[in-house]
Amino acid sequence: MRLVILGGGESGTGAALLAKQQGIDVFVSDAATIPADYKDLLINHQIPFEEGGHTIATIQSADEVIKSPGIPDKAIMVRQLRDHHIPIIDEIEFAARYATGKIIAITGSNGKSTTAHLIYHLLHTAGYHVALAGNIGYSFAKCLTKSSYDYYVLELSSFQLEGIRYFKPAIACLLNITPDHLDRYHYAIEAYAKVKLNILRNMGPLDHFIYNPSDAITTQYLQAQQVLPTLHPIDFPSTDSSNFNKESCSFAISKSPAALLGDHNRYNATVAVTAATLAGLPSETIAAALPKFCGLPHRLEWCGAPQGIDCYNDSKSTNIASTTAALLSFSQPIIWIAGGIDKGNTYSPLLPIVKERVKAIICLGKENSAIVKAFYPLGLPIHETDNLSSAIDSALSIARPGEVILLSPACASFDLFKNFEDRGNQFKDKVKERIKN
Template identity: 80%
Template sequence: MRLAILGGGESGTGAALLAKQQGIDVFLSDAGIIKADYKHLLTTHQIPFEEGGHTIEKIQSADEVIKSPGIPHTATIIRKLQNIPIIDEIEFAARYAKGKIIAVTGSNGKSTTAHLIYHLLHAAGYQVALAGNIGYSFAKCLTQSTYAYYVLELSSFQLEAIKDFKPAIACLLNITPDHLDRYHSSIEAYAQAKLNLLRNMTPLDHFIYNKADPITTQYLPKQKILPQLHPISPIDNPNNLLHLNGQDYTLSTSREQVALLGRHNQYNAMVAATAAALAGLSSETIATALPTFCGLPHRLEWCGAPQGIDCYNDSKSTNVASTTAALLSFSQPIIWIAGGIDKGNNYAPLLPIVQEQVKAIICLGKDNSAIIKSFRPLGLPIKETDNLSSAIDNALSIALPGEVILLSPACASFDLFKNFEDRGNQFKEQINARIQK
């Protein structure tokens, strides 16, 4: 068998390493320049590769092609390979995984939920790995060790072309508009990519989902074969009585039990706890491990209180739904730092929340016109800048002690920053610098 891989990032390099380990003849091709650390791995393992363009003849000679999830199916190179099976790294890696897969997807909250499931299973002594969209490729993970459970965070891009992939436990947190530029402004196409998670699941498997999510609940009756369903309600009541694995669980995700800010994180914790229970953890083990999870960077991350003003880094919030959850996490007045690359956002759902919660808006981006147009009718103070330091200074000049400065952009970061992590890290550094003064 000959395998061609398109893309030399984390996903493609991981797939190449796994293919080589399995004795497969593999060739990797990247239209751009491959990062030095990935190039070193390919060279060390004697995997042939090219960068700076695709040699179509070499790729067309393959029996199967693995593409990076960042390459859409409409890409020119993909259209030239119509007669060759094309799969994603997740699909390829799953062929060689001996342990059970717990898959987590959703528009918002999947990183926190996947990390928390991993945390709970690891605390219980399980042999468990964390991989997927989280920064570590599933394929590379398989080359390093064998685990009983694989917790995978999966994006819609990774789920678009599922053929045989099947998790034992799947979590679909929510479906709200995101990445619509990839899906030609179609929420239906985006939702279908997420719901591909169910494609091969059987009544022996388990599906945890948001029972208040209309798209998910409308889809389920159309599915001929369904796994066991575990609907979770993102309501105020933080206690749920669950009957799983032949026993009753009373799982508390109250603010005292979960060291995460916001009602949405209580819901994420309940999903994670349910997945852990389905994997065999006792309610006592879950209750002991939950409070020791402190959350992830760039997700409502407290980063100091200069002048007595609490500052939160929520740079990971790159869509309206995620920023909505962030704004609703506070009772104090908020100076909201927002903006970046607008992904076709509809800001209308935010208007009543901003009117109620926000004292002033600081627009941080190269083009702030969409945000200014949407929120100007509220009559709130709005300032704009393309400089983070200026944005923070403006916010501090408006905020009073006891109030909140919240970086929750609702937009992508690539106009001014490398990525959302870079944006969040720079925010934290600048807040810390002002505390040190």
């Protein structure tokens, strides 16, 4: 078998390492420059590769192609491969062929990373031989080259679910479906949702599916299916605590489980507890482990209080639904720092929340017109900048002790920053500078 991998990043390199380990003839091709650390791995494992362009004849000689999740189906190379009837899969699909442990898969528009980390934390604390991989940390394929695990907790993006054929998790969690990455899906949420629901493609009655029954798209899909996994509907919390009951496991998750802010995180925690219980954890183990979990960076992360003003880094919020959850997590007046690369956002759902909770808006981006236009009718102070230091200083000049400065952009970061982590880290550093001064 000859395998060609398009893309030499974390996903592609991981797939190449696993293929080499399995004795497969593998070649990596990247249209851009392969990052140095990944290139070193390919060289050290004697895996042939090319960068800065594709050799068409070499790629079309493949029996199967793995494409990086970042490469859309509309890419010219992908279309050419399909015209030649060469099978194209995703690294997740490829890696699953060699995984002997059970897979717990988590997807959704928002909350994936927190939920996946919490499930991993609960299983790891209980002594399970468990790995965390997928859209966070190691790729699934690279994880398999390290060891064989009893459980794989996988965070999966819509991009990673596009190439699923036979992948089948034992437990799947679909947290929510809200508009995100619509530029990749012809600005149609139905197309985006179809990819998310691909996680159910091969699941049967002995498998378990955790989902939000108030999500209309998910429930409509389930009603149309003849073969389904065992269903575990989890309602979004509407009170100060979520009561969890599952056979022998019964306890309440408080308003701030595991020191996480917001109702959305109570929901994430309830999903994680459900998954851990289905994996066999006793309630006392879960109850003891929950308080020891710390939230993830860039997700409503408290990063200091200069002048007595609490500053929160929520840089991971790159869509409307995630920013909605962030704004609803505070009762204090908010100076909201928003903006970046718009991903096809419709800001109207935020209007009533912003009107009720936001004191001023700081637009941080190279192009702020969409946000200014959307929120100008509210009559709030709106400041525009393309400089993070200026944004923070403007926010501090408006805020009063006891109020909140919230970086929750609702947009991608690539206009001014390398990625959302870079945006969040710079925000934290600049807040710390102002505390020292």
